[in-house]
Amino acid sequence: MNVLFIGYGRIGSAIGEAWLATGLVDTISAIDPFQLPDLRATRYVDLQALAQQPFDLIVIAVKPNKVCSVAASLPDAICKGAVVISVAAGITTQTLDHALARRCPVVRAMPNTPVLVNAGCTGLYADARLDDARRAQVSQLFDSVGRSYWLGQESLLDAVTAISGSGPAYYHLFTEALARAGVLLGLNPQLAQDLASQTALGAARQQTQEHTNIVDLRSAVTSPNGTTAAAIATFEQDRALRRLIEAATLAAYLRSQELSAVNLDI
Ligand SMILES: NC(=O)c1ccc[n+]([C@@H]2O[C@H](COP(=O)([O-])OP(=O)(O)OC[C@H]3O[C@@H](n4cnc5c(N)ncnc54)[C@H](OP(=O)(O)O)[C@@H]3O)[C@@H](O)[C@H]2O)c1
Structure with a gap:
């Protein structure tokens, strides 16, 4: 070819x-x-x-x-x-x-x-x-x-753009924030970043294995009253993290629609 x-x-x-x-x-x-x-x-x-x-x-x-x-x-x-x-x-x-x-x-x-x-x-x-x-x-x-x-449908490409097209930047931001939180807890910056990045890689590998249920993966590391449960409860309070992600991806989706509409006029 x-x-x-x-x-x-x-x-x-x-x-x-x-x-x-x-x-x-x-x-x-x-x-x-x-x-x-x-x-x-x-x-x-x-x-x-x-x-x-x-x-x-x-x-x-x-x-x-x-x-x-x-x-x-x-x-x-x-x-x-x-x-x-x-x-x-x-x-x-x-x-x-x-x-x-x-x-x-x-x-x-x-x-x-x-x-x-x-x-x-x-x-x-x-x-x-x-x-x-x-x-x-x-x-x-x-x-x-x-x-x-x-x-x-072609219009779904705006949703793809909002999820996977722009998505790597969201994960980079989450890793950056997680590493920063590690520094606040006393880790040196390089170690904090390595821990955050390696954890992202490990979690992504688990998520992309065949027949994986993401909720099950999360439940498996969240023992009742444990450390993960304490963090997840904070993320889930008032659905704070989920609402933020929904608002952010909607903003990307609308922007993608806007750009397609502008380019239709070229
Ligand atoms: N980066 C992403 O995450 C991503 C994801 C999905 C889709 N895209 C799309 O991929 C496209 C390229 O993005 P990119 O990040 O690869 O940009 P890029 O690194 O700037 O690559 C575009 C290349 O095309 C060259 N070029 C400009 N006019 C040309 C012409 N008339 N003939 C031949 N070559 C020409 C540019 O040279 P000059 O710099 O001299 O203009 C540049 O080297 C964009 O349309 C973007 O929307 C990017």
């Missing part, structure tokens, strides 16, 4: 280099103004050298405000037979389709930054033109950098 990336920054290169490493794709041609060292993709500064080359997949991984101009400028010969995947936040398939003048089936992907360590989580939505074989191919590619999930 030959893949073209337009934009090979943080997200683009993390995904592309992982695809090359797993052998799922044969070649990656990457257009990006930046020359990054140690990349396996072949880098080009513009499309000129590739103008007659066909690709199976074109991944657009530039900032959202550049997606439409990039899509519109793709030459017909490059688009022919290709599926276009956009990872840009807030650019709807309708907007992308319009910019591409309906030349290719389009997929919208919402990955998150843990794709950088092959533990990402990607929400996917495709228009009706994507056939089953191509759909399976796209799943396999995104599963190689974590896990992928197809959505039945």
Whole structure:
């Protein structure tokens, strides 16, 4: 499979280099103004050298405000037979389709930054033109950098953005706060951070084991009148933590909807 990336920054290169490493794709041609060292993709500064080359997949991984101009400028010969995947936040398939003048089936992907360590989580939505074989191919590619999930409605990508797209930052904030609490209890800052981060990793590994019930996991470490119970009672007082999380994710969800609405006008 030959893949073209337009934009090979943080997200683009993390995904592309992982695809090359797993052998799922044969070649990656990457257009990006930046020359990054140690990349396996072949880098080009513009499309000129590739103008007659066909690709199976074109991944657009530039900032959202550049997606439409990039899509519109793709030459017909490059688009022919290709599926276009956009990872840009807030650019709807309708907007992308319009910019591409309906030349290719389009997929919208919402990955998150843990794709950088092959533990990402990607929400996917495709228009009706994507056939089953191509759909399976796209799943396999995104599963190689974590896990992928197809959505039945595009609007659900706003919820995916609020939960997993922005989610790594929530966990980082929780770890930061937990480490800070450790310092207040007398631990040195490095040890406090190591304890908080390693605990996040351990908890995530337990949560992602098959047939795991998260409430059971919590109950198993919460003996009546024990130390964990004392902390959980504080979190649960007036549903304080849950209410905060619901309010925070609603804010992210509404912002994602707002950005999609703005980008529809591009
Ligand atoms: N970071 C995340 O957590 C995350 C998660 C999900 C989705 N995304 C989406 O992924 C996209 C890329 O984000 P990122 O964090 O990877 O950004 P990034 O590191 O800035 O990467 C984008 C790259 O594309 C280059 N570029 C700009 N215009 C170009 C053009 N016309 N042709 C070719 N390359 C061009 C940029 O160069 P210049 O810097 O010179 O412009 C930059 O190197 C965004 O649309 C974002 O919404 C990001």
